[in-house]
Amino acid sequence: MWDPVRYLAFADHRSRPFHDLVARIGAVSPRRVVDLGCGPGNLTGALVTRWPTAVVEALDSSPEMVAAARERGLDARVQDVTTWMPGADTDVVVTNAVLQWVPGHEALVRRWVDALPSGAWLGMQVPGNSDAPSHAVTRALIARSWPWLTGLVPVSPVLGPEGYADVLAAAEVDAWETTYLQRLTGTDAVLEWLTGTTLRPVRAALDDAAWAEFRARLAPLLRAEYPQRPDGTTWFPFRRVFAVARVR
Template structure:
């Protein structure tokens, strides 16, 4: 079953979700690419950053979600609906941000994309590395009670594995960062993961069942991520990055 997306909910944490993309882009040292592709563009707000970085390049984008593509097109992005598994690499810079964790076998996909790039082309990717964090472990425990499967630690590889996958490139830069994000509002961790990790649960359950699911999960998350004296909550979020030049 495909996952549906809510662009507005995803953008509720725009600043926090954008920072890893900007950190990834800072390590792509392409000077004058002709064609830049945003593979899995989401609502397109970060695709615009690619156009600002390389104003003379043709910037195109795609996403598997019709809702996300529609949102990107409203921003004037040249976006089409397509899955990353069906896409045939083009362009001399390919950026994929927080997408490949949804794709089983994406390590082989990365190797194919790298081989398809022209000499001097760049491939940059970022995925979340927090599948063993309390937020995700608790969500899996509750989802199991509702007969919904959620992704586990095997969803993404460790940084060294991605470095091995891209070792044939002329340069490889792989790293990880744990951002300590300050979240605010009622049940902020639940709200954060509702826009991403919990989308398969929302798709699988009825409205009433999903309310029961969140009612069960919310107090567990509040205990795992207690509020500070000012009412905010610290939320550690690990990310894994890789940049390679063919």
């Protein structure tokens, strides 16, 4: 279950890749813009501002996130990304930090591009840090002490820029990657970051007591990998992979 409040605790860091992605989409007057995996809708508003004459749809698989987006006045609805297809008037699709949850999403992306009208734009961004120390120590802890949870923190099925360029080769494609050096604040900041995303399946599988023990065991491992600086902040490198395609 998604927690919109916890997710938004790091809104500034989570929003920067979105804005960097959308800045590379060159659509001028799109008819319909789809935010595929809108979360709580805090970023969808930027699409409304960028393209004020477009119909902007906000879609997400989480009812909690959709409810939060609707509270912002957005046209939001629950939608499984694996079954969604663009309509004939869809000129822009933005999918930000969603496809890393979907094994085999390369086929989805190809289907979308094939279905989009000529001149339409698809922009995608996925985290590329599932082999980072934060995830490696989490998987190692699970393997040692909670082996029945193995697989809940997988290596994400994401490609590098060249891989997505190949997937989108039928269109005009621009693909790149960026590692953001995020400056997090607060005690056990990396653990709090992971709790809002990567550790959601683990939290859902554990009762309150087991979850508290899991956090207590993981916290010092993360502090060793990401030590707090004298000013109380923590550097957290985070790799992101981007691709923007314009349909021919």
